[in-house]
Amino acid sequence: DGGITQSPKYLFRKEGQNVTLSCEQNLNHDAMYWYRQDPGQGLRLIYYSQIVNDFQKGDIAEGYSVSREKKESFPLTVTSAQKNPTAFYLCASSKFTGGADTGELFFGEGSRLTVL
Amino acid sequence: AQSVAQPEDQVNVAEGNPLTVKCTYSVSGNPYLFWYVQYPNRGLQFLLKYITGDNLVKGSYGFEAEFNKSQTSFHLKKPSALVSDSALYFCAVRDTNSGYALNFGKGTSLLVTP
Numbered sequence: 001d002g003g004i005t006q007s008p009k010y011l012f013r014k015e016g017q018n019v020t021l022s023c024e025q026n027l028n029h030d031a032m033y034w035y036r037q038d039p040g041q042g043l044r045l046i047y048y049s050q051i052v053n054d055f056q057k058g059d060i061a062e063g064y065s066v067s068r069e070k071k072e073s074f075p076l077t078v079t080s081a082q083k084n085p086t087a088f089y090l091c092a093s094s095k096f097t098g099g100a101d102t103g104e105l106f107f108g109e110g111s112r113l114t115v116l
Numbered sequence: 117a118q119s120v121a122q123p124e125d126q127v128n129v130a131e132g133n134p135l136t137v138k139c140t141y142s143v144s145g146n147p148y149l150f151w152y153v154q155y156p157n158r159g160l161q162f163l164l165k166y167i168t169g170d171n172l173v174k175g176s177y178g179f180e181a182e183f184n185k186s187q188t189s190f191h192l193k194k195p196s197a198l199v200s201d202s203a204l205y206f207c208a209v210r211d212t213n214s215g216y217a218l219n220f221g222k223g224t225s226l227l228v229t230p
Contacts, residue, residue: 004159006159031215031216033217035220040125040222040223041222042206042220042221042222042223043160043206043218043220045211045214045217045219048214048215048217050215050216056214056215058214058217088157090159090160092160094216104150104162104165105150105160105162105217105218106162107152107159107160107161108159109158109159110157110158110159112157
């Protein structure tokens with residue numbers, strides 16, 4: 001079945017450590033996104049990528065980094081510079097047709113990061 | 117900037133009654149609007165979208181939404197609520213400044229009681 005796989009589902013990190021969250025999709029989607037979810041704040045965009053080897057900062061990119069070396073993969077690194085990294089992280093993808101009816105976002109099941 | 121607002125943090129409804137979850141939008145140009153549902157510790161599931169055309173949009177699990185341009189609203193509705201509809205609901209609008217990313221509201225928690 002096609003879909004988006006995020007791993008790990010739960011992750012614990014000590015302060016000062018970098019951690020990388022994996023996101024893989026087999027939907028043949030062009031665009032991929034990372035969102036952060038905090039209680040009562042909805043989802044906030046961290047980074048997005050519309051094509052391989054290109055990505056753009058979203059609203060809250062500070063303290064995060066990404067790469068897009070393959071169409072299927074869009075890993076997110078939470079660096080030690082991120083001051084409050086404990087959150088639920090969601091990866092999504094969409095078919096980027098360039099037309100008005102470019103499809104909706106498909107989401108993975110999320111990764112919950114807790115900083116100890 | 118393209119944005120949506122969900123004025124209610126929580127909506128309570130009895131099973132079998134109709135439900136409405138409210139959303140208003142603020143956009144320049146034509147709005148592309150979406151509704152998603154999230155169950156605890158899960159990802160978001162797409163319910164429906166409005167791109168153009170008929171103002172009444174039908175989606176998954178019996179949900180529908182009405183686009184109202186004069187009131188800048190896109191309320192989610194269901195004629196008869198189920199206990200299993202209890203979840204967190206997000207309204208979203210496409211952000212033309214961030215590729216095809218979506219800007220989400222803060223979410224509305226729906227509780228359907230037996």
